[in-house]
Every structure is written in structure tokens, then in C-alpha cells.
Amino acid sequence: MTTSVSSEPVLGVLLSEREKMLLLLALGMCMFLSSLDGSILATALPTISSDLDGFKLLPWVLTLYMLTSTVVVPIVGKLSDMFGRRPFVISGVVIFLIGSLGAGLAPTMLTLIAARGVQGIGGGFILACVLVVMADMYTPIERAKYVAYILAIITAGTLLGPPVGGFFADGPGWRWCFFINIPIGAIALATIWTTLPNTRQGGRISDIDFLGAAVLTTATVAGLLAAGWAYEAYGWGSAITVGLLVAAGVLLVGFIAIEIRHPNAIIPMELFRNRMYVLTGVIAVLSSAVLFSVPIYLPTFIQTSLGASAQMSGLLIMPQAIALVVMSFIAGRVVERTGRFKQLVVVGCALSGLAAFLLQTMGVGDPLWHVVIYMVIFGMGSGLVTPLINVIVQACVRQEDTGVATSSQMYFRQIAGVIGVALFGVLLTTTYSSSFTENLDEEVQEAMPVAVFEELRDDATLSIDAERIAEVRTTFLQAGGTEALFEEALGAQQEAAATANQRLFFISAIGGLVLVVLALAFTEIPLRGRTPAPKEGEEQPAAASASR
Template identity: 45%
Template sequence: MLLVSLMLAMFVSGLNQSVVATATPKMLADLGGFELLPWVFTVYLLSSTVCTPLVGKLSDIYGRKVFLLGGIALFVLASAGCGAAMSMPMLIAFRVLQGLGGGTIMACVVASIGDLFPPAERGKYIGLFVGTMTMSALVGPAIGGLLTDHVSWRACFYVNVPVAALAMTAIWINLPSKQRSGKRRKIDYAGAMLLSAATTTALLALTWAHRAYGWESPQTISMIIAALVLLAGFIAQERRHPEAILPPEIFRSREFVVGSVLTILFGAATQGTVQYLPTFVQTAMQGSATASGLVTTPQSLAMLLTSVVGGQVLSRTGRYKVQVMLGVSLTLSGTIMLQTLNVGDPSWHIAIFMVFMGLGSGLVMPTMSVITQNAVSHEMMGVVTAARQFSMQIGAVTGVAVFGAVLASSYESSFSSEIGPEASAAIGTDVLEKFHDPTLALNQREFAIVQEEVRGLDDGEALLASAVSAQQEGVASAVRDIYRGAAAVVFLALLSAVFLRELPLRKRGETSVVEPASPRTATAEG
């Protein structure tokens, strides 16, 4: 019953993201503020990323239960606030709170699995939890679509409330309360603030470099410098504090360091690229919004399969290195296949390619959780679990920003080459500028206006056909370039996997490579 309770909590957190994406068009029609739309998703990712290291540390000291219940409660209240929002800024504010709750839930649930099962058994259970997240991604769009069409977009947020309340009740009853014994410990709040400030500044720099200012702008450069200064301050703080948020001794573990690097690279190449496929489907393939939303379904199904099967194999054999390398190799194969995408390709091509991506992700992601948790002592379970989640999210945001820049630059070059100077001159600078946005076709209302403007010109239908064709070729070329870059990043992840050592998975006890440093030792080291 306890496992079901934890899986329900994780399901709620995962369901939220996939349900909300489906409600976007009607949300915009009701609240307006199209220019603020990216922040509905960005602030959730920011707040959920920032909170995980502190939650991991505090839950190691005071127990998972209080933070898990608190995270669910905050998530419920924020979901209700999102559903009642009367403006886009109000919705974004509640999404910040929702991200804090969602990040807390994810950090505590995965750490709780580490509390309940030794590493030798943990793989099959983590595989089940990854499968739960995958199921939420599969059913979310359908639930969101039904609620949006037949009730209201607000119901996509309200649906979280009863499900989360059920999870909260079940965890209250079934999850035991545990906290580390001993004297009261001094929490490194200064370190938490420095890390939060550094992370927020860096993520905002990456986001704004991609969407607003550009990579060479003074705003982007100054924010990156500020993030590095804050990071240096955080490192100095961690070296001297007895209860560091990220204790320096965990970085003595080769498996933790290699695992973190691999996770960042893998997150950048997989989660940082997949969101650009809907642009290809709706533009280059002229598919519907529904079709573009379903493009990741084969990936999710494949991931569900290998996360469960891979977890069982890991628990029975105790061998993880080959499994990680196989998963990364399958993902590399998927990125190479996706480099062949072209205008007019049938949708089943993408489906097959995404199956390889899903098979690889299902083998890698659960296994990396087991590897990092096995590398340190049980007292640091929350810390390393949060660090692994933090690494994945940092990789995803970095990938979105970097590959977004690839999309923009590659599309710009290809579109200008395809449309030619004569059509460009006939369409005019003002209208043509709108076609320089590769995501134009995703905003159906704006795209319809642009189409009418071009049709009103002399020989408008031919000019429109030329512009649309150039846009399709430009998007296809840009997506191919994105996956060339992704293949290079996945190859680096494969090289990182070579340096993993095959450590025995613990069956009993809490002995590990890295033991927690005492306050006195940690202070002396600082």
C-alpha cells in the first residue's frame, strides 16, 4: 500500500505537466498574454529545480514524510490557485508555487524508494516509478483534452486536487516518520540561498538568451558572470559548513561524479530536443496540433517497457554498466535516425525513431538513480537523489536553450536560401520577418493573419506557397541540425559511461564508498 501511495504522488506530479500543455490554446483565449505563455512552463521548471537540493538535505535530517506531505499540500493549493487565476501573471505566480510543490514531491518520492529498498532490489521498484511517470505522460493529453473540450481549461488544474488529496491521505497513513537521531543540526541556509540564486540566474540567462536577448548580448553575458560568481560563493560556503547542502565528500565518489555528468548530458540530448519535434510535425509535415502532441507516444511506450524490464534485470543481475551503455547506444541510434527527417516524411518514420529514444531512456534513467544512490551512504540518500534530479533538470534547460539557438540560426539560414531574393522582395520586409520565426505555424491565429496578408499581394498564392515551402525546408533542416548536435552530446554521454565502475549493489546495511563526514571533520576540511 505504501508503494501505491508513493506512485500516486509521483503520478500527480507528472500528470500536471502533460495535462496543462493540452489546455494552452483555450487558456490563451480566456486569459490572453500570448507573449507570457513560455513562462507558464519555464517558472515551473525553475522553481522545481531550485528547491530540490535543499529539500533533499532537509529530508535526510528530518525525514521524508513531513516534506512529502508539505509538498503535496502546496501542490494542491497552488493547483487550485492556477484554476482560479484571472490573468496570465496570476497563473504564472501560482505555477511558481506549484513547481516548488512538484519538485519537493519528486525529490522525496525517489529518496523514499532508497529508504525502503537496498540497491540490489531498488532497480525494479525505480523502474515501476519511471513507468508511473510515463503513464502520466501518456494519459495526460487525453485527460486534458477531454476536460478542456467538455468542462473548462481550469478543470485541468482542478483535477490535481482530489488525486493529490488522495495521495496525501494514503502517505499520511502508510509512510513511517523517520528522522536522523542526535543533536539538533545547523542547516546551511546561506548555501541554499547561494545555490538557488546561482541556479535561477543561470537558468534565466539560458532562457532569455534563447528567447529574448541572444547569446552575445550584455544581459546574457552579465547574468552568466553573476551565476558563476554566485556558484563560487556557494562552493566556498559548502567547504566550510558542517551540514552542507551538497557535501564536498560526495564528489569523492567517482560513480556520483560520472553519473552526474552523464545525467546532464543525457538530459540535454533527450529532454532538451524533444520539444522541437512538434514544430517539425506542424510545419514540415503539415500535421495537426493533435498529431504533434502524439509524436512522443511511441517514445513513452518504449520507455515504459524498458524501465520495467530493465529494473527487473538490474535487480536480478546486479550489473548496471552494460545496461547504461546499451541504453545510451540505443538513444544515439535514435538521434542518428532523426537526422534523416525531411519534408513530407510519413509519421511512422518518426514513430520508429522515437521508439529507439524511448528504449534508451528507459534503460538509462532508472539505472542512474540506483548507481548514484549506491555510491554513497544512506545518510546522504536525499542529497544524492536531489542532486541527480537537479542534474537532469539542468541538462534539460541547457539543452532547450542551446538547441533552441541551433533551431533559430539554422532555420534563418535555410529559409533565406530557399525562398530566394525575388520572392523576398515581392513579399516585403515586414511580412517576411514574421516567416523568420520557425514556430509561426504553431500560433494558428497569427499564421492565418500572415497568410491573408500574403494572399492580398500580386500573385499572392504563388508567393505564399513559396514562403510556406521555404519554411518547411528550413524547419526540417534545423531539426536535422538539432539532432546532429544531440548525437554529439549523446556520444559524450557514452564516453562518460565507459568510466563507470561496476560496484556491487548493496543488499543489506548502509556501508558504501562514501561515508558522511562528521561536523567536526567537515569543518576542519573547510
């Protein structure tokens, strides 16, 4: 049986328990701001668009943040291994706050988008460093418990974002969606400044893989834009999408060639000779691409096929987040007591796959409480898998490689999530359109104007937009149709939306089964606890050099 290769956490030796708890609190505040920033705009974007008169540019408020935050993660992870964590954590918070101030003061939509890009860079710095700093503070067996705390904070930020954004948009103004970051971030920054030492690793500027960083950045931007634009604008067969995908592929091959030769590669290729690193990476990528698309598209099913409101769909999914947090705490405690993780990950993957399978059995008009139960099961599975994957990948590499190992896995997960959402979106829309055409009675179709048919066929969410559906209804009735026939058309639309979502959930269930098989292939690495303190008269272990 292999053993954990991580050495004694440097910060665990240098910091007192009080300093570690203060630092953990500050890191949690940073992650809270990052997660809050990702969801707070959901309810404020319409107001922002109206105030800045920038509806056509609205997607870029989210897209540029996603691009910049994703691009910097693997680069910062490697650099933090070379030069220490402190400069990058502090720089990340400062950059994030500068972006927040710029976004809050933005006079135009273009200015806001630019500020969001700056925010994304800071957010990427934070994301790349927080879990790595925790790896420097705690041993693997302790880490599972504390990762659960961070996960709970992230979940709180995600859940609070929409209502807080709505409150600011309707009350003091949408600019406070960004200004709120400044006092919280300032407190976190001050705490990090006073508690986090810099564990110098001896890196030199000349050692940085500048070419690899540039090529990876360009490849990432091309790939993410291709996935996003293919789904939202151009389609997968367009020249723009194909060109971007080809460019991303060629650049990726070039990046690998560069990394093989560079002594300080951004993502060292020798990591891929580590069986556990590869397994955890495949599980993280597959779960992000396949399983975690379920909560993204489930509200569409709830509103179109089950007839619930947007607010109700949000409430029905909320128990999943609560279950995730609870199970992550339980998983952390179990790992802390036993030092073992394999069975927990297997059970977590199985629960997530089971939830997806149960969701694909639901049809039009099924009780809403079924969704709550199935999403609780899904959350339980996610709570067992998500925190432990981070702990496992950090435990299976050397302590000096924790930064690049953790950040590269985050990078792969983010890329997989974007691509998964895009591919599932294509599957949803194409399945819906074909199912609607098949379900529509010939008599209804003959009475339906082409424009009405295309409206219903091309948009599964049409029925939940009261204004648009009223216009379509009027057009249908004016063309000689009847109310009864139009209700049949809406029924066909509901059935088609259910069929499309059922297919997505079924694929997710298969993905869960594959994840179980992969998790069974894990080697049970004994997670190491803290080395006992030396007795009086014994020599203290040498700690890394540090400065504040």
C-alpha cells in the same frame, strides 16, 4: 572491484511488505500528480489566458512553477538526510494541495501565478523525496524494478495531461485542472501519514546551511531566468541576460566556497571525489541537455517539414513513451536477476544516439512511419538509462547520503534540461533563418516584400498557422507575386526547417556517442540484495529509531 557502500535500507527493516506496497502506491500517486500537473496545462492555457485576461503574463504560469520546484530540490534532499523523510514528504503533498486549491480558485492571473509558485515548492519537495524514500525501502538490486513502476506512473501522467486538460477546458472548466489534484492527493497523504515512519537522523536547526541554501537559490533563479529569457525574449547578448549569467556565475563560485567550509553542506563537495557519482552526474546532465531535447523539437519538424498536424505529431511520438516504460521494466528485471547494470546503460546510450542519428537522415516529405520506428528506438534507450542512473548514484554513496546525492543529481538534470532546450532553440532558429535565406530563389526574393520575407525567415512554424499564412500570402500576391512563386517560398521554408532540425539531431547523435564512452568508464558496482533474515536465536540488527 569496488562494492556498493549503501547500508541496509532502514524502511526495509521497519515496514511490512504490505506497508511498503501501500507506501509505494502513495508515492506513485504523488509523482502522477506532479507529472500530470506538468502537462495538463498544455491544452488549457489558451482558455485560462482568455478567462483571466492575462495573455502577457501567461509564460509565468509555467516559469514560476519551474523555478520554485527546481530551487527546493537540493535543499530538501539534504534536509531529509538530516531530519528524516516523513516531514518533508508530508509537507510537500500539503503544500502542493494548497497551491492546487489556490490555483483552482484564482480570480486573477497574478493570483494564479502565485499559486503555481506554491505548487512548485510542493512539487519540488515531492520530487526530492520520492526516490530517496524508495532507497530507504529497497536494496539497490530491488530498486531498479520499483523505479520502473514509478517511471511508468510518471509517463502515464505526462501522456494523460493534454487530453485531460482539453476535456476540462471544454467541459467543466479549466479550474478542474487543479481541483483534480485534491482528492488524489488527499488519498496519497492519508496513506503516507499512516505508513511512513520518520527515521530520525539527529539533525539540529543550527546545523542547517542557511547561507548556502540562500546563495544556491539566488544563483539558480538567476541562471534559469537567463536561459529562459535569452531564448524567449531578450537574446543571449542582451544586458539583462549577460547580467543574470554573470550574477549566477559569481554566486555559484560563492556557493562552492561556502560548501567547502560548512560541515553540513547542502551539496557536500566530497561527493565530487566519488568517481561513480561524478560519472552518473555527467551522463545525467549530458542526456538531459542534449538527448532529451529531441522530443521537445521533433514535433516542429513533423509539422513543418513532414506536413502532419499537431495531433498527429503527438501520436507519432507516443510510442517513444511506451517503449521507455517497457524497457525500464525489462532493465529492472535484468538488474534484479544479475545485479549488473553497465552493459544496459551502454546499450541504452547507444540506442538513444542511434535514434538521433536516424532522425537527422530524414528530410522533407519522408514517410511518417520512420518517425515512429526511430522514436521507439529512442524510447528503448531512454528506458534503459533513466531508471538505472538513479539506482547507480544511490548505490555508490552511503545510505545516509542518498537524499543529497539523489536530489543533487535531479537538480543538475533539471538545470541542464532548461539550458539545453534554450541553446537548442537558439541553434534551431539561427540555422533555420540562414538556411531559408540560402534556399530562397533570387526570383522569389525579388518579388517578395521585405515584410513577407522577414515573416517567413523569422518563423519556421508560420506555414502551420492557417490564418497567418493566409495573410502573408495575400500580402505577397498584392505586391505582384504569383501563387507559384509563393509555393516556392513555402518549399524553401520547409527545407530550411528540415535542415535546422537535422543539425539538432546530429548534435544529439554526437552526444549519444559521448554518453557511450562515459558509460564504458563505469565501474561495475555489485548491487547488493537484502541481508538474509537472522536465524532463530541470532541477534536482530539494530534499526534506526522511528516514529509515526
